[in-house]
Amino acid sequence: MATKTEPTKRATQPKGDSVGRSGSTSRRDPTATTPVVPGRSETRRVTSDRQASFTVPTLDTDDGTAVANFLQDRLVSMADLASVLKHIHWNVVGPHFVSIHQMLEPQYEGVQEMVDELAERVATLGGVPRALPGAIVAQRSWDDYELGRADAIAHLGALDLVYTGVITGHRAVIAAIDDVDPISQDLLIGHTRALEKYQWFVRSHLADWAGGMSTAGAVTEMGAARAVLDKRPPAVGRRTS
Numbered sequence: 001m002a003t004k005t006e007p008t009k010r011a012t013q014p015k016g017d018s019v020g021r022s023g024s025t026s027r028r029d030p031t032a033t034t035p036v037v038p039g040r041s042e043t044r045r046v047t048s049d050r051q052a053s054f055t056v057p058t059l060d061t062d063d064g065t066a067v068a069n070f071l072q073d074r075l076v077s078m079a080d081l082a083s084v085l086k087h088i089h090w091n092v093v094g095p096h097f098v099s100i101h102q103m104l105e106p107q108y109e110g111v112q113e114m115v116d117e118l119a120e121r122v123a124t125l126g127g128v129p130r131a132l133p134g135a136i137v138a139q140r141s142w143d144d145y146e147l148g149r150a151d152a153i154a155h156l157g158a159l160d161l162v163y164t165g166v167i168t169g170h171r172a173v174i175a176a177i178d179d180v181d182p183i184s185q186d187l188l189i190g191h192t193r194a195l196e197k198y199q200w201f202v203r204s205h206l207a208d209w210a211g212g213m214s215t216a217g218a219v220t221e222m223g224a225a226r227a228v229l230d231k232r233p234p235a236v237g238r239r240t241s
């Protein structure tokens with residue numbers, strides 16, 4: 001008979017875009033990391049970003065906090081992605097306007113649903129989900145999407161890179177919380193499956209019959225947009241000589 005439970009693999013705090021980056025947590029809640037001293041000032045407080053005293057069953061609060069922070073990291077990434085999808089939906093132009101404008105609407109709705117599920121899981125774990133614009137800007141490590149009004153194929157080249165970044169982050173967290181919280185991991189796996197399908201929709205516009213990608217080698221959104229425009233075949237009927 002087993003007399004001792006194997007210690008669970010402890011989740012480590014997310015790095016980079018994680019909660020608390022740039023000191024946002026301490027700025028919002030100066031007492032978040034210090035003991036609460038009952039007194040007049042404490043009784044006047046009406047809000048807190050502190051981890052709750054509870055988390056989900058079988059996790060201790062340290063692991064609950066760590067997993068919630070990982071999910072907060074992904075929440076920021078997904079809320080940003082939702083904005084990017086709407087931005088492209090509004091700013092795509094050219095002969096393929098209708099197909100891309102319409103293709104992105106269900107992707108936006110799907111991502112918004114995932115944002116809600118992530119935020120509710122953070123709260124379930126005892127955390128405080130934050131996806132207001134200020135929180136997104138404070139916690140993300142990237143700049144705004146680079147393109148404004150642009151051809152459909154240019155936006156798709158850039159969007160492919162956006163999806164790669166989000167999916168890479170999801171897969172990293174899936175690995176990080178393995179053996180710690182299979183429920184949160186399952187949520188992220190489901191989301192990643194959908195995101196990879198969305199990226200396939202995008203990539204199918206950029207791939208050729210031989211399997212090549214017109215964005216190959218691009219590392220920035222603007223670079224990807226330029227790459228696909230450079231490789232676009234000449235317009236039908238256009239004479240070069």
Ligand SMILES: [Fe+2]
Pocket residue numbers: 089105
């Ligand atoms: Fe619309």
